[in-house]
Each structure stands twice: as structure tokens, then as C-alpha cells.
Amino acid sequence: MKNFLVIVALILSVNVFAQEGQSKLVWHTDMVTAVDKAVAEKKPLFLFFTGSDWCGWCKRLQAEVFFTPEFEKWATDNVILLELDFPRRTEQPEALREQNMNIQRMFDVRGYPTIWFVTPTKNGTEIGFGKIGSTGYVNGGPQAWIAEADRILTTQP
Numbered sequence: 001m002k003n004f005l006v007i008v009a010l011i012l013s014v015n016v017f018a019q020e021g022q023s024k025l026v027w028h029t030d031m032v033t034a035v036d037k038a039v040a041e042k043k044p045l046f047l048f049f050t051g052s053d054w055c056g057w058c059k060r061l062q063a064e065v066f067f068t069p070e071f072e073k074w075a076t077d078n079v080i081l082l083e084l085d086f087p088r089r090t091e092q093p094e095a096l097r098e099q100n101m102n103i104q105r106m107f108d109v110r111g112y113p114t115i116w117f118v119t120p121t122k123n124g125t126e127i128g129f130g131k132i133g134s135t136g137y138v139n140g141g142p143q144a145w146i147a148e149a150d151r152i153l154t155t156q157p
Contacts, residue, residue, distance in 0.1 A: 024072065024076075025066075025072050025075055025076065025081060026081065027048075027082070027083045028080065028081060028082045028083070029083055029084075029085070029096060030096075030099075031082060031099055031103065031127070032127070034080050034081070034082040034120075035120040035122055035127050036122070037080050038079075038080040038120045039120055039121070039122050041080065043078065043079055043080050044078070044079050044080070044117050044118060044120075044132060044153060045079065045080050045082055045117070045118050045119070045120045045129070046075065046079040046080065046081045046082060046115060046116075046117060047082050047084060047107070047115065047117075047118060048081065048082065048083045048084060048113065048115055049084045049086070049104060049107075049109045049112055049113065049114040049115070049116075050062075050083060050084070050085055050086070050112055050113050051085070051086050051087060051088065051112045052085045052087050053087040053088060053089045053090045054087070054088045054089070055112045055113065057113055057136070057137050058112050058113040060137065061113050061136075061137045061145075064141055064142070064145075065138075065142045065145045065146075068141075068142045070142040070143065070146060071142050071145070074142075074146050074149070078149075078153065079117070084099075084103055084104065085100065086100060086104070086112070106129070107131075107134075111136070113136050114134060114135075114136055115134060115135050115136060115149075116132075116133075116134045117132040117133055117134070117149070117152055118130060118132055119132060132152060132153060132155065133152035133153075133155060134152075135148055135149065135152060
């Protein structure tokens, strides 16, 4: 019985630590929802163009930067995140695939990962994007990537 209680306590503590380690970032996939939030909070929109199930550089960027506490704090303070995924093996709803393709064409994205920072505007149902700048993978971990993102964001009018 004593061993059973030790095992249960160990499982519960591991579960609590696993939940605490999970990111609290919200990656939107619906453009309208993300735009509404960005406009309401007066923050730029962060468009992350990725190939989640095939793009090695996308996975590397996520592991080295996006899944870090430094990025989580920076993103929470500075941007609203919108993931625009172009998977090859994972099924997507047709509306999501179409939305992502339209935005990809709008920004002429030809490689992954690509990140665009934009200032969204909304007039009724009409949405506009003021381009601030773009980047992709930046070598050097979260500090180098965040420095590049801050450089781009400080150039906005």
C-alpha cells in the first residue's frame, strides 16, 4: 500500500509540473478573431506562415524560439499571434485552407517559415493590413530572434 501511495503521488506531481510547463500563448488560426483582438488591444498582428508537418526550419524556429519563456513573455506583451499553416499530410477544414492561401497570396509568401508583422484595420467587414516588416528563422536563439522582431516593430509608423 505504501508503494502504491508513493507511485500515485509521483504521478500527480509529474502531471502538475507538466501542466505548469505548458505555454500559455494563444496561437489563433482564425484571421477575423485575431484581427478583432489585435485591433481591440492595439497590438500588431504576428502572421506565422508555416508547414507544421514537413518544414524543418519551422520546427526548428518553434523549438529554439517560440517554445521558450522569453518568447512567451515577449509575444504576450507585444503582438497577437496568428498561425497560417500549410501542412502536407494533415487534413485542414476547407475554410481554413482557403483563408491561409488567400493571406499567403496577399503577402507573396514563397518560403517557410515566414513571419509578417502587420497593423490590422477593420471597417465593418473589410479588413486591411499595414505591412510593418517580415523575418524568418534567425540564428542565435530567442534573444537574437526577439532583437530582430523588436527592430522591425520599432520601424512602424
